[in-house]
Amino acid sequence: MTGDERAQLPVVLVGGMHADARRRVVDRPDTLLGWDAAGGALSVETAGPWLASLPDAAWEMVPPMRRAAASLDWHPEHGDRCQHLVFTSPGLDREGLTRLLETCLLTDAEYAAGREAWKRFPAAFDALLSPVS
Numbered sequence: 494m495t496g497d498e499r500a501q502l503p504v505v506l507v508g509g510m511h512a513d514a515r516r517r518v519v520d521r522p523d524t525l526l527g528w529d530a531a532g533g534a535l536s537v538e539t540a541g542p543w544l545a546s547l548p549d550a551a552w553e554m555v556p557p558m559r560r561a562a563a564s565l566d567w568h569p570e571h572g573d574r575c576q577h578l579v580f581t582s583p584g585l586d587r588e589g590l591t592r593l594l595e596t597c598l599l600t601d602a603e604y605a606a607g608r609e610a611w612k613r614f615p616a617a618f619d620a621l622l623s624p625v626s
Contacts, residue, residue, distance in 0.1 A: 515540070515577040518618060519599065519611035522546075522574070526618065537618050545572020 515574040523546035529536045544555060544563045552560060563573035580590060603610070 503520055512578070512580045515575075517543070517574045518577055520614045520616045521618075522608050522611060543572060543574045 511596065512528065515525060518524070518526055523542050525540045525543050527536075527538050527540040544560065546554065547555070566573055567577070578594070589610050599611075603614075
């Protein structure tokens with residue numbers, strides 16, 4: 494995603510639509526992000542760690558409903574790290590929104606570079622979140 498596209502994303506997503514998301518962002522591979530946009534406002538916040546990033550012993554401290562939800566989406570390589578996006582709006586430009594969101598995806602070469610390389614990507618949401626420690 495280029496800087497121009499990254500700057501455009503929040504503007505497009507709050508422009509008259511409602512959006513909820515559970516997101517994975519490459520520069521924060523162990524952090525689950527919650528995203529809510531409605532009525533011209535955008536909220537992006539950390540929602541804790543992905544369960545796949547926790548040691549096995551920590552799973553007992555996670556509510557059973559969260560463990561059950563994670564198991565439904567579990568991937569052999571990525572665990573529960575995934576994207577869930579919901580957008581609602583009268584007259585939603587689905588094709589335009591899809592094209593914009595596709596600019597956010599890693600290319601095959603970027604994906605192949607792996608997690609350590611992803612952590613060096615420009616931080617997409619640092620202006621809205623606490624710094625990564």
